[in-house]
Amino acid sequence: MSARKPYVGGNWKMNLNGQQAVDLASALADGFSAGDQVQASVFPPFPYLEKVGKVFAAKNSPIQLGAQNFYHQPNGAYTGEVSLDMLKDVGASVMLVGHSERRHVLGETDTLINDKVLAALEAGLEVILCIGEKIEQREADKTDHINTGQLGYGLAGVSDAQMARVTIAYEPVWAIGTGKTATSQDAQNTHKVIRQALGFLYNDDIANAVRIQYGGSCKPSNAQELLAQTDIDGGLIGGAALKPEDFLAILQAAADNAPVPA
């Protein structure tokens, strides 16, 4: 347990239709009341951002609206892309950057990821920077090498002050959507290394303040044990974020692990 406020994000990926997105948002807004103890955000597909934002606003929910992707240029001839101003306009306040599906399915490079991190922070938004090793990298004993590398590239040029708006999501690629979860001890070990790397890149105060989420088949049955680890400060949830009862149970597990107010 730490003094860091737990943070749980729900990445809806390319799922749901408009009505399902509204129904899910509505159930989450009704069921989540621990906003003082836990930070929560969801990342709906672009076409549903505004609808979901309206549900949260109408129900006065503390759940933040996030975007799964964006392009870092302000405007112009970038067919198919969406700018930060457009996303702010529909109420998004947090950006997911470097998700493994964008790195490995859509081919995003560390350079592009860094451009995006810098642009989102420059625009005053919050960022969740995702990092994580593939199975062959893990088997070759490269887990720490890959994660600290992606961390350093992703954060290049990010100031100490901007780090207050950055969360790291450690998502072992082999655990995403596969049902395979890192053991809580393996995840804790990697989170600890990531925190040490933040200390090296910045300083101990920043390393101790940054939340590091775990992602990869996190579900109600394993959330409690993962979130109880010293350096695991929340989760980035895919599959289980689509079921209100599951996501709410993970939010509850995070609240159970929140620091007790002094």
Ligand code: PGA
């Ligand atoms: P998962 O996805 O929970 O379905 O494994 C996590 C993620 O991709 O953020």
